[in-house]
Amino acid sequence: MSQLLATFCALPDDVLTELKNNDTNVVAFNDLTPEDYANVTIMLGWDAKIGNAILNAPSSKLQWIQTHSAGVDYLPYDKILAKNITVTNASGVHAEQISQSVIGDILYFSRGLNVHTTNTANKVWDDQTGNTYVLSDFKVLILGTGSIGVELAKNLHALHVTVSGINHSGRAIDGFDKTYAIADYANAVKEADIIVNILPGTEETRNFFNSEFFKHIDNLFMFINVGRGFSVENTALVQAVNDKKIRYVALDVTNPEPLPKDNILWSIPEVLITSHTTGQSYDYNLRLVRIFQQNLPSYFKDGSFIRNVVNLNKGY
Amino acid sequence: MSQLLATFCALPDDVLTELKNNDTNVVAFNDLTPEDYANVTIMLGWDAKIGNAILNAPSSKLQWIQTHSAGVDYLPYDKILAKNITVTNASGVHAEQISQSVIGDILYFSRGLNVHTTNTANKVWDDQTGNTYVLSDFKVLILGTGSIGVELAKNLHALHVTVSGINHSGRAIDGFDKTYAIADYANAVKEADIIVNILPGTEETRNFFNSEFFKHIDNLFMFINVGRGFSVENTALVQAVNDKKIRYVALDVTNPEPLPKDNILWSIPEVLITSHTTGQSYDYNLRLVRIFQQNLPSYFKDGSFIRNVVNLNKGY
Numbered sequence: 001m002s003q004l005l006a007t008f009c010a011l012p013d014d015v016l017t018e019l020k021n022n023d024t025n026v027v028a029f030n031d032l033t034p035e036d037y038a039n040v041t042i043m044l045g046w047d048a049k050i051g052n053a054i055l056n057a058p059s060s061k062l063q064w065i066q067t068h069s070a071g072v073d074y075l076p077y078d079k080i081l082a083k084n085i086t087v088t089n090a091s092g093v094h095a096e097q098i099s100q101s102v103i104g105d106i107l108y109f110s111r112g113l114n115v116h117t118t119n120t121a122n123k124v125w126d127d128q129t130g131n132t133y134v135l136s137d138f139k140v141l142i143l144g145t146g147s148i149g150v151e152l153a154k155n156l157h158a159l160h161v162t163v164s165g166i167n168h169s170g171r172a173i174d175g176f177d178k179t180y181a182i183a184d185y186a187n188a189v190k191e192a193d194i195i196v197n198i199l200p201g202t203e204e205t206r207n208f209f210n211s212e213f214f215k216h217i218d219n220l221f222m223f224i225n226v227g228r229g230f231s232v233e234n235t236a237l238v239q240a241v242n243d244k245k246i247r248y249v250a251l252d253v254t255n256p257e258p259l260p261k262d263n264i265l266w267s268i269p270e271v272l273i274t275s276h277t278t279g280q281s282y283d284y285n286l287r288l289v290r291i292f293q294q295n296l297p298s299y300f301k302d303g304s305f306i307r308n309v310v311n312l313n314k315g316y
Numbered sequence: 317m318s319q320l321l322a323t324f325c326a327l328p329d330d331v332l333t334e335l336k337n338n339d340t341n342v343v344a345f346n347d348l349t350p351e352d353y354a355n356v357t358i359m360l361g362w363d364a365k366i367g368n369a370i371l372n373a374p375s376s377k378l379q380w381i382q383t384h385s386a387g388v389d390y391l392p393y394d395k396i397l398a399k400n401i402t403v404t405n406a407s408g409v410h411a412e413q414i415s416q417s418v419i420g421d422i423l424y425f426s427r428g429l430n431v432h433t434t435n436t437a438n439k440v441w442d443d444q445t446g447n448t449y450v451l452s453d454f455k456v457l458i459l460g461t462g463s464i465g466v467e468l469a470k471n472l473h474a475l476h477v478t479v480s481g482i483n484h485s486g487r488a489i490d491g492f493d494k495t496y497a498i499a500d501y502a503n504a505v506k507e508a509d510i511i512v513n514i515l516p517g518t519e520e521t522r523n524f525f526n527s528e529f530f531k532h533i534d535n536l537f538m539f540i541n542v543g544r545g546f547s548v549e550n551t552a553l554v555q556a557v558n559d560k561k562i563r564y565v566a567l568d569v570t571n572p573e574p575l576p577k578d579n580i581l582w583s584i585p586e587v588l589i590t591s592h593t594t595g596q597s598y599d600y601n602l603r604l605v606r607i608f609q610q611n612l613p614s615y616f617k618d619g620s621f622i623r624n625v626v627n628l629n630k631g632y
Contacts, residue, residue, distance in 0.1 A: 097448070101429075108433075129596070258443070272432065274428075275442055282449060
């Protein structure tokens with residue numbers, strides 16, 4: 001019995017039993033010794049130091065990396081592709097959390113909570129703050145129509161919002177009133193009051209939100225980024241806010257992360273920064289393990305996977 | 317042409333035309349003279365000083381008061397009943413606003429925005445704040461199953477929440493998974509993680525949330541009051557928070573209003589106060605006028621009303 005699963009989190013008993021029944025021992029990342037590296041067949045979670053040590057171990061048996069995130073752009077693609085290792089991601093585990101964080105961001109500004117949290121701290125009763133909005137006042141454009149985008153679109157729909165989406169080809173997606181191809185983004189953003197980015201981090205999306213993009217924006221209520229920080233050119237975004245083209249901004253991801261204390265984004269009152277936490281929940285790890293677990297039977301049977309396999313050539 | 321409509325807000329042209337075609341002139345509250353009082357047949361909005369002057373005018377012709385609020389407990393019931401004046405309220409105009417403010421309150425605390433707004437102000441990047449929740453982690457109990465309660469129940473349902481309701485008789489209401497009679501509240505609150513009060517202000521609901529009520533509470537994530545402030549006994553609520561029976565509180569209404577600066581509720585970090593604004597929206601008055609307008613044809617035809625008539629003996 002020489003197979004090892006190296007994990008970043010504790011596993012529930014039923015998963016431990018299933019692994020044991022398939023001759024796989026479980027070792028926490030922190031308990032791994034250099035002698036273990038070559039015998040790790042599965043990594044649950046990623047740690048750059050440990051991961052590279054395992055990948056570089058002579059006669060490494062690594063077959064499968066289950067990441068704890070949906071985006072996998074931090075992985076060493078070349079090595080993983082060269083060794084024909086399967087990567088599965090956490091796609092689906094974040095949908096509820098991120099969708100609800102985005103709705104929370106929108107309601108925070110549209111229902112005036114930004115004013116009332118300050119008023120509460122200052123013990124100020126001000127009931128003349130009525131310039132607030134309901135969600136049906138807005139048209140929302142979501143860039144990215146994967147599991148998070150679909151969940152968000154359906155949630156917003158139930159709250160009477162018209163929702164458009166952008167994906168690579170512009171193909172129609174259940175839950176969206178309308179979809180555009182990314183090449184046609186200029187037409188899509190024209191109609192939007194709120195733009196939400198959930199696109200994965202790829203070369204195509206790097207600096208996508210640059211000064212050219214913001215040329216097409218006018219009178220946007222909100223810009224929200226829950227995709228990847230490097231999709232946004234900070235100076236172009238700040239300029240758009242200064243030019244009053246965008247009223248409020250919520251950034252879960254920034255460029256770089258952590259965002260340095262002297263970055264101007266911290267100092268703009270209309271910018272809310274949530275420090276890459278919108279995907280979290282108190283039971284996140286268990287949710288992730290339940291997705292991971294769905295691939296175990298086929299993996300142990302014939303090395304195949306039924307969900308969440310990443311195409312590293314595309315990056316998602 | 318001696319009929320007058322006294323109004324607190326501007327009216328759109330089509331409503332002005334409809335009134336004029338029925339021999340009714342429009343006067344703003346601020347422009348009313350004492351000579352006008354007896355000729356006012358309709359009050360759109362309520363102002364205690366002007367309203368009482370109109371009611372007390374010798375041979376007052378007042379027939380109809382359209383309030384700008386859903387709750388009407390501030391009106392002088394006795395005088396209005398004695399003169400057989402019809403009161404219509406703003407029920408329905410607030411449903412989207414209040415429902416979305418309540419969801420915003422819940423997401424503010426459950427998605428950790430309370431932490432991240434402070435962190436943003438302090439330029440702190442902290443991504444280890446993961447003890448957050450999604451809405452499906454909660455069972456929500458709504459006291460009050462009128463138009464606001466139904467909208468909120470349906471919205472929460474779409475966000476994967478199990479929703480119970482309380483009304484007078486316990487009758488089933490579309491949109492609620494379960495309903496309880498108010499007399500049976502002790503059983504209802506046992507199963508709830510979040511309690512939302514939307515009950516109208518009546519003698520039955522005065523001090524309803526008192527120490528006896530909070531005896532039945534344990535480990536509540538949130539208590540939200542968007543009904544009436546005098547339904548809550550402040551000391552009992554504060555005690556429940558101090559006893560860790562309630563984690564977070566959002567109060568749109570307080571007892572009294574405005575809440576005095578020295579009231580302890582301002583000083584509890586887990587309490588958010590929104591100063592009676594959750595029903596507001598930038599186009600509130602227009603929404604109200606559109607409800608008012610629906611009664612104009614029948615009123616001018618035969619003095620009858622098709623919606624929003626208040627039973628002053630019940631208070632709603």
